[in-house]
Amino acid sequence: MATSILTENRSCCLLSCILSGMRLKKALILILSLWAGWLFAGTNPMAGGHETRKDTASAVVMYGDSLLIERPSFFPDRGYNAQLDSLLLTDDFDPERVAQLKLIQSVGDLSRAQVASLIDSLFTLSEVPYPLINEINLYITMLENQRARHSIFAAEVPHDSPHPAHSLYGEWNEEIPHPYKLNHTNPDTGFYLKLRDTLWSCDYYHPHSGPVTSRFGWRYGRRHSGIDVDLEVWDPVHAAFAGQVRVARFYGGYGRVVVIRHYNGLETLYAHLHRFKVKAGDFVEAGDVIGLGGSSGRSTGSHLHFEVRFRGEPVNPENLIDFRTQSLVGDTLVLHKTPHWYVGRTTNVTIHRVEKGDYLHKIAQQYGVSIQEICELNAIRRNSTLRVGQRLRISG
Ligand SMILES: [Zn+2]
Structure with missing residues (x-):
């Protein structure tokens, strides 16, 4: 029976309690749809013709615009605890809302299949709680992005723990705003910093x-x-x-x-x-x-x-x-050291995925940039061997 899957784990037990509290009249129908099925395409069979919106920045499927928590931007925050705290302080708090917020907090402990099941089960409710479903999608996507980002930085810069960009600094000082006495002897060195990804x-x-x-x-x-x-x-x-x-x-x-x-x-x-x-x-x-x-x-x-x-x-x-406009000028910041500070300019960087038969001259021509620029951007030499599938940054 489907519910036995849910009771396998403590937080799932909580889910079934909460779901029953949400006036779930029929038994949960667990459709173990694939993660990608609901995350990227909104192909949930129960969604019917409901209009979906795919946010390109973070690939969250949204059913309409409503979320449980109002926030100034699309970015998730750690607002669930704060919301719960303030809700529980008021005398006439809405128990369903509290249950929904608690449900979202427990989602982080679930497997993908379990989250997919949960969302599918929400679609079987007589009144489909779209804000709750959106909130779960958003929360899960945020968690995934966070994990992916940590792993990506770890992969690129192996010494980047325990703090962000640790290999660039080698120091973590919680007392002084500007503790660094780094050696900036090479003023020609340019740094390419990704601002947005x-x-x-x-x-x-x-x-x-x-x-x-x-x-x-x-x-x-x-x-x-x-x-x-x-x-x-x-x-x-x-x-x-x-x-x-x-x-x-x-x-x-x-x-x-x-x-x-x-x-x-x-x-x-x-x-x-x-x-x-x-x-x-x-x-x-x-x-x-x-x-x-x-x-x-x-x-x-x-x-x-x-x-x-x-x-x-x-x-x-x-x-x-x-x-x-309160926005970034470009995706990538190029920094050069001067005696007093770094001078920066932004550029929009395109990524070229190396294909069979590619060589630097051909790629440079394709994007209208010089070979030198590509070499500098990617810290490679003119005679470096390109691997198929390798990602090259191309300055735009
Ligand atoms: Zn000032």
């Missing part, structure tokens, strides 16, 4: 939508290593990219400051905060609220001082972020 949902979230009040660069003979964005005290400040919080403390003129190390090696800094919402060591997703804006430290009025750094040296945030 739609495959793994590494994306950007604008830290705060206020107007820019002071730009990066020299200011009254002193260098301004970041950009100032106007905000009101208590306004939420968001993580620009996914990563790990390295610093969250009061530090001199910065006041309450958060520094996040990202997987591509960039660090972003958020100063003059009024309150912290994270602590050192926390992992964050792009868009997570990391603190509330304020005027702590050396500040004449409430604003966000936002810095982007690479190996301790500042980068003009406007090299990568368009503050008017």
